[in-house]
Amino acid sequence: MDTLAAWLADHVDPAMAAFHFLRPVWLWxxxxxxxxxxxxxxxxxxxxxxxxxxxxxxLDALVIERRRRWRLRPVHLTALLIALGAVAVAGPTWEQERPPFVEDKAPLAIAIDLSRTMDAIDVSPTRLERAKLKVKALLSHRQGGRTALYAYAGSTHLVLPLTDDSKLLQTFVDALETGIMPRPGRDTVQALKAIDAALAKESVPGTILFLTDGIEPAATAAFKAQVDGTGSQPLVLAIGTEQGGPLRSGASGFQEDHGQRVFARMDVAGLQAFKAATGVPLATFTPDGDDDVAWVQRRVQSHLARKDTGTATRWKDQGWWFTIPIVLLAALWFRKGWTVRWVSALLLGVVLQAPADPAWAQGGARGWHFIDLWLTPDQQGRRAFERGDYAAAAEHFADPMWRGTALYRAGRFAEAEQSFARVDSPESDFNQGNALAWQGRYEAAAARYTQALARRPQWPEATANLALVRGLIPPKPDPKKDDDQAEDPNLKPDQIQFDDKGKAGKQQVQMASKQTADTWMRAIQTTPTQLLARKFALQQRSAKDKSP
Structure with a gap:
């Protein structure tokens, strides 16, 4: 057997050499x-x-020997169908399949370099803007994969934790600028350690993508240890050219030093030496395509597949291919000489036309239909839901969550809330909060969102909605205030005041009782870029206070 296996390994295609049956007992x-x-x-x-x-x-004289050639008989067809079915059920296979949903569950942390050299215009329009475009292309390739966003220069800051909301990620990617970093310079080692520590909490292996125009030589040892260890996989996508370009300053100006423009050139030789010394996968951006983005995505998937080898890898069952000849051979049964019991078929049809549910036959909400023979109520509801006929979908759905979703889409929020309430889960609490909010019952909606967060902490959507409806709850009257005191007619409906010192920690919010969420959000004039700049400055100040 060992000699045969060795011969097969040398002379047979590797895929066929791996041929075996997943359930060989069925071959009996x-x-x-x-x-x-x-x-x-x-x-x-x-x-x-x-x-x-x-x-x-x-007997020799009485028996007439058959002179006709051999023909296919029903017994042969039956035996062949049994044989094909046995081989199919036995599960022939010769190829391993990648773990399912590798792309969806593989976490990726994107670290964008916001050091000053990223404003160089050797890459149009700038290195940073081109890095943003690459991130957006990568998000579209990931199709909902969980992605985190970090910014680093002399310090490292979390922009967004792991999320599958690509639109939210793109919003904050657009907000990144080199001027928002509180500490100049470039500390890639700190970024690597901070991001790896965050990804270490995940149950599946993660990848860290650095979009930068250079890595300091002092970071070589740290990246080498990262590659040799069991932590997250680091990748580097270099943005820039060896010829370099001037640094943009402001909308149309350039940074100057003693009257001369400051140029930034990418150290290509240094990056190649870094790649050779550490073994970190490194690629330079492609200006006219997304080959670099596809390279990153392949690395993310292969890293997870490699880590999952032996646990999640499965052999691909190829037995389903035998269903095709089985169906074709089964069609040969309908040949001349076979008859159909039409009376039995007629009786069977009459029985099948009878109502399946007596309640429907007695004038229930929905009568019996022929489609009920083939599709369950939930399947029929899903078909109507996909067509956009939410009212009809709600009538079909038996599942309370799906029925509530259809009612919600149809604008029947009170009924949707009642349907969601039949399920005891954090998702049900969240959906009830949405339905209550659309009814204007903001306090009840806030209670549902609070309950959802208690059962599923750090839920971004529930946290955002809770903050929104709390802002829409009208303030309770102050008993100490004189009842006949008139309100200042010049008071703005929205005023949000921040404590710049970070010690009082109070927000004074004055809301109009009939204000909509859209009006409230439009009244906030702070841009995402300003919010990030302030957040990073506070984080840096807090880090200084904690340092000895």
Whole structure:
């Protein structure tokens, strides 16, 4: 056997050398298939049946030998179908399949370099803007994969934690600018350690993508240890050119030093030396395509697949291919000589036309239909839902969550809330909060969002919605305030005041009682870029206070 295996490994295609059956016990069904043909042939042997009753010399004269050529008989067709079915169920395979949903569950942390050199215009429009475009292209390739966003220069800051909301990620990617970093310079080692520590909490292996125009030589040892260890996989996508370009400053100006423009050139030789010394996968951006983005995505997937080898990798069951010849051979049963019991078929049709649910037959909400023979109520509801007919979908759905979703889409929020309430889960609490918010019942909606967060902490959507409805709750009247005191007619409906010192920690929010969420959000004039700049400055100040 060892010699045969060695010969197969040397002379047979590797895929076929790995050929085996996942459930070989089903191959025993080939035995009755062969016995069936032999038994029928033995039973139809005329000489055998009359051998004991007629003398051999007379039997030779009485038996007429078949001179027709061999033809396909029902027994042969039956045996062949049994054999094909046995092989199909046995699960022939010769190829391993990648773990399912690798792309969806592989976490990726994108670290964008916001050091001053990223404003160089050797890459149009700038290195940073080109890096943003690459991130957006990567998000579209990931199709909902969980992605985190970091910014780093002399310090490292989390922009967004792992999320599958690509639109939210793109919003904050657009907000990144080199001027928002509180500490100049470039500390890639700090970024690597901070991001790896965050990804270490994940249950599946992650990848860290650095979009930068250079890595300091002092970071070589840290990246080498990262590659040799069991932590997250680092990748580097270099943005820039060896010729370099001037640094943009402001909308149309350039940074100057003693009257001369400051140029930034990418150290290509240094990056190649870094790649050789650490083994970190490194690629330069492609200006006229997304080959670099596809390279990143392949690395993310292969890293997870490699880590999952032996646990999540499965052999691909190829038995389903046998269903095609089985169906074709089964069609041969409908041939001349076979009859159909039309009376039985008619009776069967009458029985099938009878209502399946007595309640429907007695004038229920929905009568019986022929489609009920083939699709469940939930399947029929899903078909109507995908067509956009939410009212009809709500009438079909039996699942309360799906029925509530259809009612919600149809604008029947009170009914949707009642349907969601039949399920005890954080998702049900969240959906009830949405339905209550659309009814204007903001306090009840806030209670549902709070309950959802208690059962599923750090839920971004629930946190955002809770903050929104709390802002829409009208303030309670102050009993100490004189009842006849008139309100200042010049008071703005929205005023949000921040404590710049970071010690008082109070936000004074004045809301109009009939204000909509859209009006409230439009009244906030702070841009995402300003929010990030302030957040990073506070984080840097807090880090200084904690340092000895």
């Amino acid at each position: 069904a080939l035995v009755p298939a062969g016995l069936l043909v032999w038994v029928v042939g033995w039973r139809d042997n005329v000489r055998r049946r009359w051998r004991g009753s007629i003398a051999p010399h007379l």
